[in-house]
Amino acid sequence: MSEQTSIPADPELDPTASYATDQAVIRRLSGLLRATAGTRTSYAPATGQPIADLPVSSEDDVIAAVRLARKTQESWRRVPLAERAAILLRYHDLVLDHRHELVDLIIRESGKARKQAFEELAHVALTARYYGRKAYELLEPQRKLGIFPVLTRAEQRFVPKGVVGVISPWNYPLTMAISDALPAILAGNTVVHKPDSQTPLTALRGIELLYEAGLPRDAWLAVNGDGPTVGGALIQNVDYICFTGSTKTGRLVAKQCGERLIGCSLELGGKNPMLVLRDADVNRAAEGAIRACFANAGQLCVSMERLYVADQVYDAFVTAFVDRVKKIRLSAGTGWDVDMGSLISKAQLETVTRHVEDARTQGATVLAGGKPRPDIGPLFYEPTVLSGVTPAMECFDNETFGPVVSIYRFSDESEAIQRANEGEYGLNASVWTRDGRRGRAVAAQLMAGTVNVNEGYGATFGSIDTPMGGMRSSGLGRRQGVEGIRRYVEPQAIATQRLIPIAASHGISDEKFADLMTGALRVLKKIGRP
Structure with a gap:
């Protein structure tokens, strides 16, 4: 007899568990997938019982989803930041309101204990609230120091990457699916998402609640299938990749992104x-x-x-x-x-x-x-x-x-x-x-x-x-905080020069201009300017 205590599995102990086995719910969520290449059966790991026959996406499905997301992004990026932030704050409340059904789906698809499933839900709510509240601080244009005080006005803006591809893992099927993509959406990108094929329903319910919070349906699209086919097609068509998984697969993702000169963030293995x-x-x-x-x-x-x-x-x-x-x-x-x-x-x-x-x-x-x-x-x-x-x-x-x-x-x-x-x-x-x-x-x-x-x-x-x-072989880039949203934007510098050009002018020779610049640089250092 094992030293560990085992507790008999009894679904009747938790009446909310029926949500995760409701076939009407499963069909509705499956319908959110952009998939036309047949079906694949998913199984509950804790019991071995089948959960659903889920649609599988082809390369053409991925390409079509990216094309639609790209078209949608042209209008989504123009939605005022305040409206985008409000969607995340409404989503925070919806996630908490629907915590029982979300936890049920997590347990059903991943086999984890309820207390750890709730951790996922809490992390999603924390992430939505953080980025919803911090939107202006993180994304509004910032004034920067110009080359000359008063004469040069410099600012930094944040331009969305475009279409972000998210490839999320099975081990935390709600928060690793949703939390990484929320800042991408807030920043004005659209998302094409491949949740792990072992746990897609949890991610789909999370996406569905975002629609309920006010996100346009074509701003976050989902595809389903194996990594080489669906993940590979995603990498070849989007503008940025967010991947969580093994170090071995992460190296392949980084190589493919490098060949296209697109950015990626990778959370990989650890010991x-x-x-x-x-x-x-x-x-x-x-x-x-x-x-x-x-x-x-x-x-x-x-x-x-x-x-x-x-x-x-x-x-x-x-x-x-x-x-x-x-x-x-x-x-x-x-x-x-x-x-x-x-x-x-x-x-x-x-x-x-x-x-x-x-x-x-x-x-x-x-x-x-x-x-x-x-x-x-x-x-x-x-x-x-x-x-x-x-x-x-x-x-x-x-x-x-x-x-x-x-x-x-x-x-x-x-x-x-x-x-x-x-x-x-x-x-x-x-x-x-x-x-x-x-x-x-x-x-x-x-x-x-x-x-x-x-x-x-x-x-x-x-x-x-x-x-x-992670450092070293544990990955590239960061989630959360300012780094978690700035990975999804291109920093753009805009500088406006007033009164005089940064060049010899008004009859001043290049040599004299160089002398004047030398003196100006010494003065700026003396007065403490960076």
Whole structure:
């Protein structure tokens, strides 16, 4: 018998779950897809039951969608910024009003626990409100310093890219689909979106609510299908690509975008480290590590897969952490009492199983978990803690993207920082200490795009005013904050010269002009002008 607690799956426990299985709803959402190339059946990962036969898009469907979005963008970009912002603020309320049905769809398509599904909904609402409130600050023209005071008026404007292609993943099917594209829409672009073919209904319901909030229907269009066909056609026709997925696929996306000289933002893989320092609150750190390692069954780009724990607290932390791991409640149910749900696919289950068995065979110790749980559902795997993991093992520096974490002891903080920075990735990190100032000092030495002190991922993930993205092989560009919207615009400089040209004139020779310019530059420096 497994140490983990399992909860029987009973849809009757949650009456709102019927929304996710309502065939009329599914047909309505499927009808939003621009797709004429047959159908493909999607399945609920937690149970293996079919969800829907979904239309599949062809290359011609993608091209037609981009053409329509491009035509729509000509008028959408002229809609006053205040009206575009108002749509996002109305959307904020609609998402909260429809939280039960959205969460049901997320659970149905992804298999995750309800509490993690709600995180997605909250993140979408936070993003919509942030960009709706910050629209003028982020997008209104800005005055800049001209070459000469008074004589030169300089300003910067923000011109929308045009049609933005969004390729979103299955692991967070609502927020990774919607939150990345909201700033693109606000900036005056239109969107052609390819949600992952395993989880399209959640994204489609999110888009449908945007229509209800007032977005023109042709400003955000959706296509469906595999990456090479549909994703490839998208990259070849849009003006910018936003992609979230694996590093391997991200390299291909970047190459294709480079060939067309279009921009892209890529959030890719991670092998994220968590450091528990010698003065950490052991129980708080252990509780935080549960969320950081096993939210969405570890299928989270910013989840922790490496724990580095100081000698002084190692034994106490391991005891507290493993004890909590063994109490994690697994279930295919939809209630709030579920702690961890299913993996998404057979491929993910195979990767997790392979990593654990490889480590076990080569001498690693399984402190908790370590087994699939077909008694709960076809794709369940126990939350697993390993010790004694060495560089020879596959899970040492390869992303598992599942409920598996390796734990290591350290005696010197500089050594722990060095080990945390090893490898090709640099997406997220976590530091635990009773001293916030010390934690921030350690955080500043970690090569990761986001670092959370006394949290796993939620502090940066939920702070929409801060940028989020990866260093090194973990990606390009950033979502959230000013960086999250400026990626979708072309900065344009407009300068107006008054009274005199920036050249020799009025009978002054070029040599004399050079002398005058030299003197002017010295004066400007002396008075402190940048």
